[in-house]
Amino acid sequence: MNVNFEAYVTAALFDSSTRAIFALGDGTVRFEDGTTIDAHPNGSVQCACAHPSGEGIVTGGDDGRVMWSRPSGPELIGEIKGRWIDSVASSAASGLIAFAAGKELRVRDVADPAFERVFKHDASVSDIAFEPKSGKRLATATYGGVALWYARVAEQKPQMLKWAGSHVGLAWAPDGRYIVSSMQEGQLHGWRLSDVKNMQMGGYPAKVKSMTFLFNGMIMATSGSNGAVVWPFGGGNGPMGKQASEVAYDEAGFTSRVAALPTRTLLAVGRDDGRIGVMNLQENRMEKVREERGAPISALALSADGGRVAWGDEDGNAGVAGLPLM
Amino acid sequence: MSDTASLIPVTVLTGYLGAGKTTLLNRILTEDHGKKYAVIVNEFGEIGIDNELIIGADEEVFEMNNGCVCCTVRGDLIRVVAGLMKRKGKFDAIIIETTGLADPGPVAQTFFVDDELKAKARLDSVTTVVDAKHILLRLSDSKEAREQIAFADQIVLNKADLVSPEDMRMIEARIRRMNPLAPIHRATRSNVPLSAILGRGGFDLERIVELEPDFLNPAHGEAGHVHDEHCGHDHHGHDHHGDDHGHDHHGHDHGHDHDHGHDHSGNVAATYDDDIKGVSLRLDRPVDAQAVTKWLNDLLAEQGPDILRAKGILDVKGEDKRLVFQAVHMILEGDLQREWRTGEERYSRMVFIGRNLDEAKLRAGFEATAAA
Numbered sequence: 001m002n003v004n005f006e007a008y009v010t011a012a013l014f015d016s017s018t019r020a021i022f023a024l025g026d027g028t029v030r031f032e033d034g035t036t037i038d039a040h041p042n043g044s045v046q047c048a049c050a051h052p053s054g055e056g057i058v059t060g061g062d063d064g065r066v067m068w069s070r071p072s073g074p075e076l077i078g079e080i081k082g083r084w085i086d087s088v089a090s091s092a093a094s095g096l097i098a099f100a101a102g103k104e105l106r107v108r109d110v111a112d113p114a115f116e117r118v119f120k121h122d123a124s125v126s127d128i129a130f131e132p133k134s135g136k137r138l139a140t141a142t143y144g145g146v147a148l149w150y151a152r153v154a155e156q157k158p159q160m161l162k163w164a165g166s167h168v169g170l171a172w173a174p175d176g177r178y179i180v181s182s183m184q185e186g187q188l189h190g191w192r193l194s195d196v197k198n199m200q201m202g203g204y205p206a207k208v209k210s211m212t213f214l215f216n217g218m219i220m221a222t223s224g225s226n227g228a229v230v231w232p233f234g235g236g237n238g239p240m241g242k243q244a245s246e247v248a249y250d251e252a253g254f255t256s257r258v259a260a261l262p263t264r265t266l267l268a269v270g271r272d273d274g275r276i277g278v279m280n281l282q283e284n285r286m287e288k289v290r291e292e293r294g295a296p297i298s299a300l301a302l303s304a305d306g307g308r309v310a311w312g313d314e315d316g317n318a319g320v321a322g323l324p325l326m
Numbered sequence: 327m328s329d330t331a332s333l334i335p336v337t338v339l340t341g342y343l344g345a346g347k348t349t350l351l352n353r354i355l356t357e358d359h360g361k362k363y364a365v366i367v368n369e370f371g372e373i374g375i376d377n378e379l380i381i382g383a384d385e386e387v388f389e390m391n392n393g394c395v396c397c398t399v400r401g402d403l404i405r406v407v408a409g410l411m412k413r414k415g416k417f418d419a420i421i422i423e424t425t426g427l428a429d430p431g432p433v434a435q436t437f438f439v440d441d442e443l444k445a446k447a448r449l450d451s452v453t454t455v456v457d458a459k460h461i462l463l464r465l466s467d468s469k470e471a472r473e474q475i476a477f478a479d480q481i482v483l484n485k486a487d488l489v490s491p492e493d494m495r496m497i498e499a500r501i502r503r504m505n506p507l508a509p510i511h512r513a514t515r516s517n518v519p520l521s522a523i524l525g526r527g528g529f530d531l532e533r534i535v536e537l538e539p540d541f542l543n544p545a546h547g548e549a550g551h552v553h554d555e556h557c558g559h560d561h562h563g564h565d566h567h568g569d570d571h572g573h574d575h576h577g578h579d580h581g582h583d584h585d586h587g588h589d590h591s592g593n594v595a596a597t598y599d600d601d602i603k604g605v606s607l608r609l610d611r612p613v614d615a616q617a618v619t620k621w622l623n624d625l626l627a628e629q630g631p632d633i634l635r636a637k638g639i640l641d642v643k644g645e646d647k648r649l650v651f652q653a654v655h656m657i658l659e660g661d662l663q664r665e666w667r668t669g670e671e672r673y674s675r676m677v678f679i680g681r682n683l684d685e686a687k688l689r690a691g692f693e694a695t696a697a698a
Contacts, residue, residue, distance in 0.1 A: 006415075007415075008411070008412040008413070008414055010412055025412035025413050025414065026413075042378050043378065044409075044412045044413045045412070046409050046412060062378075062381075062409060062413075063378075082382065083382070084381070084406070084409055086405060086409070102384055103384070123386055123401070124384070124386055124401065124402060124405065126405065143386065143388055143401060164389070164391060165388070165389070165390070165391040166388045166401050183391070184388065184390065184391075184399075184401075184404070184440070185390060185391050186441075187391075206441055207440075207441060207442060209442075314411075314414070315414075
């Protein structure tokens with residue numbers, strides 16, 4: 001499949017039915033079979049994630065709404081009136097969905113429509129990540145550090161992981177032991193949660209907009225350089241004292257998106273010139289998915305079986321491509 | 327990378343509470359100019375126009391971890407502008423309205439520091455709306471009001487109908503002393519032509535054409551014109567410069583009526599030593615490229631927090647093109663512009679607007695960059 005949606009592609013993902021789903025800057029959600037859901041009429045999708053059930057997609061809009069879209073239609077999950085939903089995350093393990101507008105974070109439970117938690121921050125929340133194993137805790141990226149919350153507890157003071165500067169993106173290692181944030185200055189900052197040990201992971205020429213753990217949490221891959229930057233997270237010390245390496249290096253521009261699968265060594269790499277490749281880190285072999293140049297890749301996902309890749313760019317070009325056995 | 331033409335222009339609207347920003351914004355949103363503006367406001371709900379392209383943002387000033395002490399950015403703007411880009415094609419330009427107490431510095435620096443924004447948007451200019459009736463009081467008691475004037479690419483001097491012509495001239499002279507580059511547009515209920523505010527290219531190196539302290543002064547006879555040394559005409563006996571009272575200007579008499587001016591300024595004259603002022607430098611010998619670059623870099627590194635804006639056109643020895651630069655605090659941008667034209671007077675000039683500027687030291691530093 002290759003289409004032009006004529007709107008910024010905010011997100012792409014495969015749901016549990018192995019359907020590719022795209023969420024767009026014109027407020028719509030597009031399913032690979034052509035089904036269109038107008039999730040945010042007159043609005044735009046600012047952020048998106050999978051639904052805890054695995055079916056469909058959850059989107060946050062500049063209309064202040066969080067919507068769950070399936071081919072049967074949209075459903076309202078939550079709303080912060082008059083604000084933009086800047087980030088949204090979900091946990092299949094706990095069935096929770098968290099979303100943020102400005103300094104406010106809200107948590108909803110898909111099994112209990114009456115459940116809602118509101119967590120206030122001193123500065124705006126830029127990203128949200130659930131603890132991957134249980135989904136009972138969540139982390140928010142904000143100015144001055146990362147806040148850790150118990151997702152279901154109504155009254156609490158968050159644990160602050162402090163580090164000066166503006167934190168804009170988050171990744172939580174699958175074993176729950178490390179949190180990595182992406183910073184405004186083109187560097188990462190990580191914490192080992194057991195002893196809150198700081199890890200500075202720098203050297204990026206651009207802001208890191210995309211981070212993903214793969215290979216059972218042994219590796220974290222990121223965008224923000226000429227290639228995909230690969231950090232070793234095996235052993236007891238994570239990346240501390242080890243060197244990052246760079247794969248899929250190309251001096252023409254930077255990588256803008258990476259995508260991977262939790263247990264495998266497949267890594268999809270999207271670039272700011274529109275090109276896309278998928279490689280198996282164990283074989284160091286690159287499969288070219290898109291060689292045509294265009295707008296920066298803004299959305300990228302691999303299907304659970306590693307057989308397909310879905311992508312979208314800032315100009316609305318999008319596609320789903322089959323991959324050979326890698 | 328993106329060429330300038332494809333970048334979304336961003337206009338910053340600043341000014342003290344009640345100066346008339348909202349009136350101006352309403353005009354921009356409702357007048358028939360064929361363009362669609364996305365508007366980022368800090369005082370939400372005042373506009374009274376329902377439009378999905380009006381976005382509320384809470385001012386959040388972030389320090390950068392890059393060793394640049396004055397390098398603060400507006401985190402809210404980074405997020406909102408990046409979010410707006412997802413609606414690409416739905417609007418032609420962005421207007422940012424700041425709160426009355428906002429420092430325009432971080433707003434401007436955001437568009438030079440964040441790579442993502444730089445790739446999509448360009449800062450067009452900063453307009454400061456001033457309430458002529460209350461400005462003298464504001465200048466005395468508010469650091470923000472002074473900085474907003476100093477930072478401006480153009481100034482809308484509102485409520486002109488509420489102030490006597492004599493006071494108006496004194497106000498303009500004082501504004502001009504702080505910011506000699508920004509044209510002053512007298513207005514009533516923000517009735518300035520929108521072309522005086524939008525699409526100005528205030529940070530565009532290509533558009534640094536002339537740099538005379540009075541260069542953007544409206545033509546003599548037009549509203550808002552401020553008489554000064556460069557007018558070369560009779561001062562009607564009632565005009566005054568507002569500064570340098572009682573000095574002998576190069577030995578010729580301007581026919582100032584100082585008493586007249588002081589009658590109107592009254593107690594204001596006592597608070598006339600604004601911490602912010604504009605300093606204009608000129609050098610008729612070509613400068614040495616390396617020396618002048620080093621001097622500028624050192625100066626901005628040392629005094630960047632105090633230097634709000636700077637612009638210059640340099641005649642570099644051995645170079646046929648004009649070297650132009652502009653700076654916001656420590657962020658310096660320079661480039662070779664067009665060639666010097668035949669018959670054009672070749673000389674270097676620069677203007678600094680900032681706090682605690684030592685004019686003599688700046689002049690000596692600049693003159694020391696003259697090529698051997």
